Amino acid sequence: MANGVSKTSMNGATYEGANLLDLPRSHNFTSSLPPDPAFPSPLDSHKAPRRDLGPRMVKGALYTYVRPETSEEPELLAVSKVALRDIGLKEGEEETKEFKELVAGNKLLDWDEETGEGIYPWAQCYGGWQFGSWAGQLGDGRAISLFETTNPSTKTRYELQLKGAGKTPYSRFADGKAVLRSSIREFIVSEALNALQIPTTRALSLTLLPHSKVRRERIEPGAIVARFAQSWLRIGTFDILRARGDRNLIRQLSTYIAENVFPGWESLPSKLPSGNPNETALNPERGVPAKAVQGEEGEEENRFARLYREIVRRNAKTVAAWQAYAFTNGVLNTDNTSLFGLSIDFGPFAFLDDFDPNYTPNHDDHMRRYSYSNQPSIIWWNLLRLGESLGELLGAGAKVDDTEFVRKGVSEDFAPELIKRAEDIIGRVGEEYKAVFLDEYKRLMTARLGLKSQKEEDFENLFSEVLNTMEALELDFHQFFRKLSSIKLPDIETDEHRKFVAGRFFHHEGVTGLNVTDGSARTRVAEWLQRWRTRVIEDWGENADAERESTMKKVNPKFVPRSWILDELIQRVERGGEREILNRIMHMALNPYEDSWGLDEREEERFCGDVPRTGRAMQCSCSS
Numbered sequence: 001m002a003n004g005v006s007k008t009s010m011n012g013a014t015y016e017g018a019n020l021l022d023l024p025r026s027h028n029f030t031s032s033l034p035p036d037p038a039f040p041s042p043l044d045s046h047k048a049p050r051r052d053l054g055p056r057m058v059k060g061a062l063y064t065y066v067r068p069e070t071s072e073e074p075e076l077l078a079v080s081k082v083a084l085r086d087i088g089l090k091e092g093e094e095e096t097k098e099f100k101e102l103v104a105g106n107k108l109l110d111w112d113e114e115t116g117e118g119i120y121p122w123a124q125c126y127g128g129w130q131f132g133s134w135a136g137q138l139g140d141g142r143a144i145s146l147f148e149t150t151n152p153s154t155k156t157r158y159e160l161q162l163k164g165a166g167k168t169p170y171s172r173f174a175d176g177k178a179v180l181r182s183s184i185r186e187f188i189v190s191e192a193l194n195a196l197q198i199p200t201t202r203a204l205s206l207t208l209l210p211h212s213k214v215r216r217e218r219i220e221p222g223a224i225v226a227r228f229a230q231s232w233l234r235i236g237t238f239d240i241l242r243a244r245g246d247r248n249l250i251r252q253l254s255t256y257i258a259e260n261v262f263p264g265w266e267s268l269p270s271k272l273p274s275g276n277p278n279e280t281a282l283n284p285e286r287g288v289p290a291k292a293v294q295g296e297e298g299e300e301e302n303r304f305a306r307l308y309r310e311i312v313r314r315n316a317k318t319v320a321a322w323q324a325y326a327f328t329n330g331v332l333n334t335d336n337t338s339l340f341g342l343s344i345d346f347g348p349f350a351f352l353d354d355f356d357p358n359y360t361p362n363h364d365d366h367m368r369r370y371s372y373s374n375q376p377s378i379i380w381w382n383l384l385r386l387g388e389s390l391g392e393l394l395g396a397g398a399k400v401d402d403t404e405f406v407r408k409g410v411s412e413d414f415a416p417e418l419i420k421r422a423e424d425i426i427g428r429v430g431e432e433y434k435a436v437f438l439d440e441y442k443r444l445m446t447a448r449l450g451l452k453s454q455k456e457e458d459f460e461n462l463f464s465e466v467l468n469t470m471e472a473l474e475l476d477f478h479q480f481f482r483k484l485s486s487i488k489l490p491d492i493e494t495d496e497h498r499k500f501v502a503g504r505f506f507h508h509e510g511v512t513g514l515n516v517t518d519g520s521a522r523t524r525v526a527e528w529l530q531r532w533r534t535r536v537i538e539d540w541g542e543n544a545d546a547e548r549e550s551t552m553k554k555v556n557p558k559f560v561p562r563s564w565i566l567d568e569l570i571q572r573v574e575r576g577g578e579r580e581i582l583n584r585i586m587h588m589a590l591n592p593y594e595d596s597w598g599l600d601e602r603e604e605e606r607f608c609g610d611v612p613r614t615g616r617a618m619q620c621s622c623s624s
Contacts, residue, residue: 016153018090021098021109023152028148029122029145033062033252034062035063038058039053045120046067053067054167055168056169058170060246061125063123065120066144066168067108067121071224074207074208075207075210076104077206078187078205078586079205080191082191087149088151094205103207105162109147121145123141123168124143124145126138126335128236129236129333135333139170140168142163142165142166142168142175143161143163144166147159149228158229159230162224163225164176165224178214179214181574182346184223186227187203188561188585189561190203195589195592196560199342201343204227207226209222229338229344234334234344235337236333237253237339247392250389261339262310265288265303268307269284269310270287270306277432278438282436288306291303293398302393302394302396302397304394311339315383316433316440318343320436322375323375324445324448330348330362330370348364348620348621350563350619351477351562352477352478353615353617354616355467355477356372356471356474359372361563361619376437383433391419392410394421394426395420395421396418442454442458449481449535452539462531466480473511474511474512478556484532485552486553489533498525498529499522501526501529507610558592558608559588559592563620565585569581
């Protein structure tokens with residue numbers, strides 16, 4: 001079409017797709033926040049030799065202008081068609097020369113070298129608490145943002161970034177590169193999480209850099225993942241500002257987030273009414289004017305408290321989804337915790353195989369700090385660090401805009417009141433975090449068990465007991481829910497029937513739990529199935545098996561990209577030279593609830609079948 005926009009069909013739906021050059025592009029981040037004083041303008045950075053843009057300390061700034069390193073003969077390995085649609089591009093645009101050059105770091109779309117004007121790439125500055133210890137300045141050591149773009153149809157704005165695009169001032173002792181191994185893992189899992197409706201950053205494309213040889217535990221090929229998100233800001237962005245005492249920039253960044261990342265101050269949740277947070281926290285009112293201060297004297301909450309609560313609520317819902325779908329991030333440092341509430345920065349992640357709450361996919365996490373069961377408490381620990389960074393603004397209450405406070409900060413006589421108010425707010429927000437987390441977790445687990453209603457006793461009788469049973473019997477978490485979806489009520493009408501059906505959940509080699517026999521395992525599963533059957537009848541009646549099965553299969557995936565599958569994929573692409581396998585696995589990841597995908601039937605069933613014993617509970621390193 002003349003305007004560069006066309007209608008493209010995807011999974012039966014029609015959407016507006018644009019040419020790459022016609023996508024609306026912006027740079028709100030760099031036009032609103034302070035740059036690296038060593039390169040205060042894009043032209044300063046562009047004129048500098050690329051080697052001068054390497055590691056050093058950067059202060060008083062939230063980013064550095066830095067261009068990607070160019071690559072020789074890059075090969076576009078794969079594209080997520082769903083990500084292509086969601087960012088606003090039409091199908092087929094990935095075949096164009098402009099697209100391939102852009103995602104390989106070889107083309108800047110909006111920079112005019114002659115005039116020194118346009119949108120110029122940047123890398124963010126942030127710090128972080130890693131494994132509970134302060135790590136100092138970190139930042140985008142190999143990720144470079146190209147521009148922001150707004151999907152013309154959905155009006156959602158994303159920031160497009162290249163991971164593995166070369167050294168930046170934040171690379172520390174690293175080389176600014178990403179290996180193919182870790183790039184494949186991030187490419188697949190980003191889109192898999194999105195397909196499961198878990199908030200996440202996205203992966204648009206995967207590009208091999210055949211002439212880039214990267215030294216990790218061995219020499220590996222390099223790669224670039226083009227990825228996008230509504231925001232790449234993380235708790236670590238505030239951490240570095242607090243560590244440096246940059247209170248003015250904390251305020252500026254907070255205001256930017258409320259007004260440019262979220263839809264504005266009035267979009268944030270109002271102060272909760274008094275009462276039980278498990279009831280009051282679930283659907284707070286919004287629409288509070290920016291300058292409004294809510295609450296009785298001593299409990300005042302200003303707009304920065306509302307901002308903090310929005311960030312906390314988003315992360316509570318995301319970690320609830322991780323727990324409900326047994327996703328383990330593996331390295332939840334504050335620099336890996338999104339202010340937008342997204343799953344972000346995928347290193348040694350994994351979906352659980354057998355249900356083991358103490359499992360961590362990170363073989364360097366000897367204390368199991370980032371194990372599956374610890375994720376909710378670790379995210380709250382990280383959010384506490386954010387509360388400390390925002391503490392002065394939270395505690396200021398109604399005085400937050402007073403000229404003297406803005407210019408000079410906390411006076412000695414005001415400090416005790418400010419500290420107490422900030423501590424009280426953080427304490428109340430902690431209760432809100434628990435309430436939002438539990439509500440979302442119960443909602444998701446209720447759906448996964450095929451129930452229409454929630455009963456208080458369900459948490460103990462069904463949720464907790466099924467997880468305890470899976471742990472004791474070493475049952476596969478994802479297989480259990482998918483197989484449960486297909487069980488018909490007549491199949492579990494009697495105890496004898498239930499004990500027979502219990503065998504469907506066992507591994508091919510039989511029961512593997514410690515001190516568990518086949519008989520005791522069948523008895524335990526049968527007891528749980530009886531309780532589940534009673535609740536299903538209460539919600540559905542006795543003659544709705546087909547409708548219930550269909551409903552359950554829409555929330556219980558048949559395919560998840562387990563570690564052993566990703567390991568095989570890496571071997572076949574990197575060492576075997578295969579390419580189409582990437583597209584097949586991505587297609588399954590984008591459509592995880594299907595019964596079949598019409599590709600390679602034997603391969604599909606192998607990937608969705610019993611996990612090989614040697615492939616269970618795999619671990620990997622942070623090296624990527």
